[in-house]
Amino acid sequence: MDFWTEIPSLGKRDLRDLKKGIDGAFKKFSRTYGDGIEAFFDPLYFFLVRLEKLLIAAPWPLILVLVGGLAYLGSRSVKLAIGSILAFMVIGYFGMWKDMMATISLISVATIMCIAVGIPIGIIMSRYDRVQSAITPILDLMQTIPIFVYLLPVVMLLGIGRVPGLIAVCVYAVPPVIRLTNLGIRLVDKEILEAAEAFGSDYRQKLFSVQLPLALPNIFAGVNQTIMMALAMVVIASMIGVKGLGMPVLQSIQNQYLTLGLMNGLAIVALAIIFDRVSQRYGKRLQAHRYGKEHE
Amino acid sequence: MVRGSKPTDMVKNMSNFKLIIKNLYKIFGPNAGRYVNSVNEGMSKQELLDKHNHVLGLNNINLSIPERKVQVIMGLSGSGKSTLIRHINRLIEPTSGELFVDGENVLAMSPAQLREFRRKVTSMVFQKFALLPHKTVSQNVAYGLTIQGVKEKDAKDQSHTWIDRVGLGGFEDRFPAQLSGGMQQRVGLARALATDAPILLMDEAFSALDPLIRTDMQNILLELQEELHKTIIFITHDLDEALRIGDNIAILRDGKVIQKGDPQDIIMNPADAYITDFIKDINRSRVIELRSIMDSKTKGTGTGLSHKMSVEEALPLLNKAKTKSFAVIDEENKNLGSVTLDSAIGALVRRDESAVSERYK
Missing domain, CATH: 3.10.580.10 (CBS-domain)
Incomplete structure (x- = not known):
């Protein structure tokens, strides 16, 4: 034993006891409270299942009209709307319609959850420097920690299925919307804020009539990133039993089904591109006033 | 319509001064309060910066501003004029001193009282306009009113009068980015006038405009003032502008008022070489x-x-x-x-x- 070659470390037995202790405590915690926590997320589960069933049960032409319409409303681009409809038709033609609907329902619910949680957190962060410096490292952790590390405790608590999948997706996808909400509000022109103050605005008036509207392009860039990251998690979420386009990709890895993997993979890419372009164009339209263009 | 203020004993004593600033100091830095005395005893701006790393913003300002007149505060950049005007509605808190409007101590106001004061008593025009880029001209002009809780429709009706007064009729639904600088500042002026506040704070309001437009805006302001008789505090670094619109001028240097009074007086009897130098190029x-x-x-x-x-x-x-x-x-x-x-x-x-x-x- 030489001081210079061996780093001081906990003994093997102590280390094993430590791990065992924490594992045991968590297991006990999940056994006692697991059901309660699961029940807490029940409404989410029902919402997710309802939406999925609704999308699958809806007549396909209706969905196509809806997709085209939403794409047009978001982007005001006929090209993009037609492109989206075509992509959906091709995906359906190759037998991936149901999986795609499942994925869309997951992404939609995940995005809504991320916005509902992320924007308020971002607002609080922008108001208090202390909160910002406390939350920033947590966001770093959420974005860099290997997904499997938190997938396991989530599964231990909630079992496998849609809800733990959704939570795993949200943990990974929520940081951008939080960060960009915070950043967007902090970047609002100090002089405009000063003007709002000079006319006697209180905090709420400043937030809703100046800060949030002016931060909107940034917030929307965050939402766009959140959608993209949620889509990237589809395959990993399928490992804990989330249905959708990720599942066949996972199967193809396990069974070397080259074409199956490729087709579903490309379908995810197509969805990603559609979501990205539509939401980006929408975000750009939000700041049209900055360029002095005529408004519609 | 000018909102009347309740006459108090204070007001009677202070005759017709709308605004009284007494022994106002502003020192920027973490331990500002500690150095007021040294500054009072004659420590210079440079010395304060070198020795203690604090910046002297305002040095013992005493200024009484008469009601319904245009008080110009002039100085070169860094002289503290923008800092001074921001003390009047407490966008900047002083390190020490007193500030009375209509005999009321502004520095003693609670946050809620201060908001009410900013809504009803003062309004402000900014050098870089500071319009809300996502709102239309008419929404911008109505901004002060909506903050007060005036119903949107009433606010809009009132704002239209002011938009017409500053010559922007027909541009109600444009966005600020669609207007030229001069037009944007007209919006800024209309926004400030729309709240009917008796005190108008103008922080280098016309400095960002080119000379012809600037003269134009000065004319608009003088025309409006003839009718509205507001107490205007006007900041500028331009002597011609100061002489043109000021009923009274105070000249600031290194945070200190070095001469104040009738513009004619300042030209005929400049207080020191600095002011003599300042006025040497005027016509x-x-x-x-x-x-x-x-x-x-x-x-x-x-x-x-x-x-x-x-x-x-x-x-x-x-x-x-x-x-x-x-x-x-x-x-x-x-x-x-x-x-x-x-x-x-x-x-x-x-x-x-x-x-x-x-x-x-």
């Missing part, structure tokens, strides 16, 4: 008025010239007159004194030319 014949050069001992005879006439206007008349002199009269035709061609020419010479050249020897 004296256009700025100096007959009241500053008249001889009040000898009452002139014949038709009189207005005491507010400029020397430039008076010179040809004096030259043509046989006696080379005129009586000077006020608005009520009261004879104030007389002016001669010699005194008019004499006024064009800078009083202490020697003091100026001394500095460049």
Whole structure:
């Protein structure tokens, strides 16, 4: 034993006891409270299942009209709307319609959850420097920690299925919307804020009539990133039993089904591109006033 | 309509001053309070910065601003003028000192009272306009009213009057980015006027505009002031502008008021070499008025010239007159004194030319 070659470390037995202790405590915690926590997320589960069933049960032409319409409303681009409809038709033609609907329902619910949680957190962060410096490292952790590390405790608590999948997706996808909400509000022109103050605005008036509207392009860039990251998690979420386009990709890895993997993979890419372009164009339209263009 | 203020004993004592600033100090830095005394005892701005790494913003400001007049605060950049105007509505908190509006201590106001004060008593126009880019012209003008909780429709109706007054009728639904700088500042002015606040704070409001537009805006302001009679505090670094619109001028240097009073007084009797230097490039014949050069001992005879006439206007008349002199009269035709061609020419010479050249020897 030489001081210079061996780093001081906990003994093997102590280390094993430590791990065992924490594992045991968590297991006990999940056994006692697991059901309660699961029940807490029940409404989410029902919402997710309802939406999925609704999308699958809806007549396909209706969905196509809806997709085209939403794409047009978001982007005001006929090209993009037609492109989206075509992509959906091709995906359906190759037998991936149901999986795609499942994925869309997951992404939609995940995005809504991320916005509902992320924007308020971002607002609080922008108001208090202390909160910002406390939350920033947590966001770093959420974005860099290997997904499997938190997938396991989530599964231990909630079992496998849609809800733990959704939570795993949200943990990974929520940081951008939080960060960009915070950043967007902090970047609002100090002089405009000063003007709002000079006319006697209180905090709420400043937030809703100046800060949030002016931060909107940034917030929307965050939402766009959140959608993209949620889509990237589809395959990993399928490992804990989330249905959708990720599942066949996972199967193809396990069974070397080259074409199956490729087709579903490309379908995810197509969805990603559609979501990205539509939401980006929408975000750009939000700041049209900055360029002095005529408004519609 | 000007909102009346409740007359208190304070107001009576303070006669017709709308706003009184007493011993106001502002030092920027983490331990500002500690250095007020040293500054008071004569520590200079440079010394404070070198020794203690604190910046002296305002140094013992005492200023009484009369009601319904235009008070210009002038100084070069870094002189503290923008800092001073932001103390009036407490966008910046002073390190020490007192500030009264209508006899009420502004510094003692609670946050809620301060908001009410900013909504009803003061309004502000900014150098870089500071319009809300995502709102239309009419929404911007109505902004102060919506903050007060006025219903959207009423706010819109009221704002239209002001949009018309500043000559922007027809642009109600445009966005600020679609307007030129001059037009944007008209929106800024209309927004400030729309709340009907008796005190108007203008922070280098016209400095970002090019000269022709600036003159235009000065005209609009003077026209409006003739009718509205607000108490205006106007910040500028432009002496011509100050002389044109100021009823009173205070000149600031390194956070200190070095001269204040009637603009004519400042030109005729500059307090020190700095101000002499400051005013050396102005067109004296256009700025100096007959009241500053008249001889009040000898009452002139014949038709009189207005005491507010400029020397430039008076010179040809004096030259043509046989006696080379005129009586000077006020608005009520009261004879104030007389002016001669010699005194008019004499006024064009800078009083202490020697003091100026001394500095460049």
